[in-house]
Amino acid sequence: MEIIDILISASFWTAAIRIASPLIFAALGELICERAGVLNLGIEGIMVVGAFAGWMAVYLGGGLWLGVAVAMASGMLFGLLHGTLTVPFGLSQHVVGLGITLLATSLTYYCYRLALPEVTSPPKIEAFQPFEIPLLSDIPLVGPALFSQTPLTYLAFVLVIVVTVVLYRTPLGLALRAAGENPAAVEAQGLSVTAIRMGAVMVGSGLMAVGGAFLTMSAFNSFFFEMVNGRGWICIALVVFGSWRPGKTLLGAVLFAAFDALQIRVQQTSLGADIPYQIFLMAPYILSILALVIMSRRAQVPAALMVPFNKGER
């Protein structure tokens, strides 16, 4: 069976973890926003900004980690805009989010055209290289998949642990979750819901931008139009799939990525030759919708998600 051969090959799992990495960053970012009570539909555009900003910083001579920092900062800037409009001003999170996606995407394309007016094939950068962790990377199957990835992938996995610990083991995490469940109670504790939500949206947007930067700095080594291609929307589905928990969201991202890696490989087998390639490309989106249907019955949506908080209002 060709499919079984694919599933037990190390290159397949290496690819799956690589495909999952940008999704992990961005989905964690969305999770932080939503846990604080703000749906961030700017995710798709913020990933585009991050992809461009990080790549441009490196292209202009900055180091790779500086590129990551620039991407993060650019994402936080759009997070600041999103947060200002949705948190203190309480505007519709749907409308603002979609507006931010359009603004971020078109501003990025505008800057790209200004910076590189006459380019047909965008220049490549010296991107992050895989780093093999000694000993661990020699384990069969698991070694290549988990321990010979680029540093950004390791960072994504570390972040899942960090976010889990902060959310469930620190007063900050408690306050953040409470802001998404019962903001009035947070205010009664003398904490500012506005500050917590603003902070969450900014940090979350920063992570989304790093997710975008992964594409240009660790996967494709170059910036293309339409390169984010719905990954942001997938991440929103992943957060629901993961019931707003970091660990489960990670699991969802890896499952999704494994499926994506599988469809690319099946396309090249004899089975794939008979089926139009569009069916394979559709499958991840349909899978996401099905996952939403299955998970939504047990989903524990943050109670105050999408509910603006205006102090003094009952």
Place this chain on the structure above:
Amino acid sequence: MRLEPVANPTLLRTVGLPALALFGTVVAASLLAMIAGAQPFSVLGLIVKGAFGSKFAALETLNRATPLIFTGLAVAVAFRAQLWNIGAEAQLYVGAVVTVVLGTGALAWPAFALLPTIAVAAMLAGAVVLLVPTFLKTRFGVDEVVTTLLLNFVVLLWVSMLLEGALKDPMGLGWPKSARLIAEARLPRMVEGLRLHWGFGLALISALVVWVIQRRTTLGYEMRAVGLNKEAARFAGIPVNTVLIKTALLSGGLAALAGFSEVAGLKGSLTLDISPGFGYTGIIVAMLALLNPLGVVVAALFVAGIFVGADSMSRAAGVPTYLADIMLALALLMMVLAIMLTKFRVRRD
């Protein structure tokens, strides 16, 4: 800070703030054009001239506004009932596919019978596409924002598959393009000699019909009630899920008419690029119109003017066309903020 309702907003407040938002958009766009090396205020003039400066330009703007009126109405109807249809793009393409399937010779009827049949069939197909996420919402509680967005990608890939398979033009030179519609399936021009098809007229009629439905019928009242407060509507005996499904039928159908009108009126055949995001732009049109169906017509003309004008400005001044999208995003964000500030004032605590 906190927000406090304004009891009796002054005229200056209700008109001045939205005007300020539009002014801010123009200033920001001029600054961006300056960065690109253009004379800042020449850009605005070039956009207006490019959009309305000649008969050809104005007709082009009307043609561009046509699909935006349909998708804007689709979004306005849905958003009014708090049904977040972000999938007008998919519904548009499904309407276009139905138009091609029925209009390339499958039905050899005279135009007066064929055109209405195709239009109704397209509307039904578009309605079904939105019905799926709506059903998932009412039955399983799945958020329709994500499902309608994801369906856009699925439908676009499906159309791409059809254009390389079942619907591929056998005469086409390898391009993923459908056969041309038969003459009876083409929407005629509104005025002989002018490049403006009846899709525009249909769009205006649709806006009027939607306005009547919203203002003069029980369904319109129920849609508004569901949009304002689902629980209260349910308590008042309104069948909320039924109203949402009816809203979806109307919204999906309207978006599909955009596809019908583009294929039968403008292009004559289907390619994968008949919509440069009309479905998404419809959201901006609807928001700028404050979800008012007659306002949608005005907003669509404004948005179409920016797109057509920016195209010609871009050629004349060497500023990237993406400036048009930036202007729309800024106008949208500033407008929703301005509208809110007409009703609330900011208080420091």
